[in-house]
Amino acid sequence: MKVLLVAGARPNFMKVAPLIPALIANGHKPYLVHTGQHYDDLMSAAFFKDLGIPEPDAHLGVGSGSHAEQLSRIMSGVEPQIANQKPDWVVVVGDVNSTLGAALVAARLRPKIGCRIAHVEAGLRSGDWRMPEEINRVLTDRIADLLLTPSHDADENLLREGIAPEKIVSVGNIMIDSLFSQLENARRLDVAKTRKLQKRSYMVVTLHRPTNVDDPEMFATILSGLQLVAEKMPVIFPMHPRSRQRVADAKLDELLNGVIVMDPLPYVEMLSLVDSAGVVLTDSGGLQEETTVLGVPCITLREQTERPITITNGTNRLIDWPPSAEGIRRTVNDAMASRRASAGVPEGWDGNTAERIVAALEKASSASA
């Protein structure tokens, strides 16, 4: 099989990394397209290096812009790639603009060149249509031929939406393949020690969702909460470029006094820091999943999560909404006090998802042959 994989933004890279060697090991031909939605070294190249991802076969350099500008550049860049390569499969991962842009192009080329679309991480739903990711996920799932889900709640969401059961394959969580492949390296690196942090007694924060950082009042409330926590323990905040921009725009710098702010961290360094943390406060989907597997308490700074299994089976909890500075401090204290190992890692979050994805692609190909 010739398999064209599309990646564009930071959380995509750990999802394609395990697929490339698994495809090659099974005699298939991967072709990697990097849309360039993320382009800073720390948002892109550092992940390729840490995760051993080969140079992309094509780099589209789409960069930032308004939603329409970015999506249209992704689509016009991906179109000739699919048209020329004529792959058997176009594999898209996650829920970013590059995921939807590539899936739309593939769907239009599908009747002409006979390619099919597989969506890795299908079926997650927040129910919140204000999130660009929710739109991206639902539309991608609607036009995909093969929906590869990370957990059974995702299967149920798809069935409820009327997706044919034979299109859905529960494969587990591909992020966890990357996590297990790098955990030993992360532990050897021991970032907590190098940064003179005591294990289990610091908090790691990541924030970048538009709902949290684009509204200056909301962002100020959250930063005030971080300051309260920072009175008691180190708060480490590797800051996404979008959030850094919003701090500057809304002149919120003073609210970061006492917080240890740094650039986004490469994959292995971040994994190391999170693995030894006392608690993680985040609005990222990936971190909710990683903390579940690592057994680190996680607080999600969102009204809801499309990953409820990290709450029922993992270490995650939602903040009381809307957040207040005092609420953040209280929830952090509660999470630290009730520290527990993961209630059980969800089925298929075992490091072998890439193999199951390749098997699902092979099976779907032979069924249609």
Ligand code: UD1
């Ligand atoms: C995107 C994804 C989001 C994902 C996040 C992870 C969409 C709709 N959103 O959000 O789901 O959780 O990536 O990081 O696809 N920027 C840089 N350098 C970069 C990339 C971005 O400075 O390498 C800045 C630019 O100012 C840009 C802004 O960040 O305008 C936002 O980037 P964009 O890719 O539009 O969305 P993210 O917020 O990164």
